[in-house]
Amino acid sequence: EVQLVESGGDLVQPGGSLRLSCATSGFTFSSYSLNWVRQTPGKGLEWISYITPSGVTMYKADSVKGRFTISRDNTKNSLYLQMNNLRDEDTAVYYCAKETPGEFWFESWGQGTLVTVSS
């Protein structure tokens, strides 16, 4: 069974930093592209960042460029999101999502971790 479990969400002050993790199991981690997607309270979904199986290629949304960095450790079957210079508008539930190979759909999701940015 495919499992993705996010952790690391917390209450943080504006300007602060946080590192999210996504531990996975049930599939060959090193073969899949992965993403971070967030959902603001009561609002829609926003794709944040993408990383290829090897970790060589990454894309980010403009809203997080220069502040967030996606990475992965294929030896630990884990995905990460380093978030720096956090803003109030970054408050959201953050999901890691596994892609359908070669098709770029989000076929499996974690349960999410809540990040709250507030003073």
Added chain:
Amino acid sequence: EIVLTQSPATLSFSPGERATLSCRASQSISTDLAWYQQKPGQAPRLLISDAYNRATGTPARFSGSGSGTDFTLTISSLEPEDFALYHCQQRSQWPRTFGGGTKVEIK
């Protein structure tokens, strides 16, 4: 950036009724569209990909149609478990974008 518009934000139906949800893209995206279902407190679940392909485990009462800029998700006969939030998403261009969602509620 491709903007996806889902309107209205909320639709009300009785169980057994047919529901039609709309998603409109700001430019042509061929059939590069997916639909996701999300229940309260849960992550989204992929329902339909490539505009009309049901994902594994998606009941046959769900169908997708459309191409270019206009897309539709149809639920032929609403079951109690279908009352949820539905999102559309495009993969045609970076950044991947989602619509604002349509909530299907019980009338």
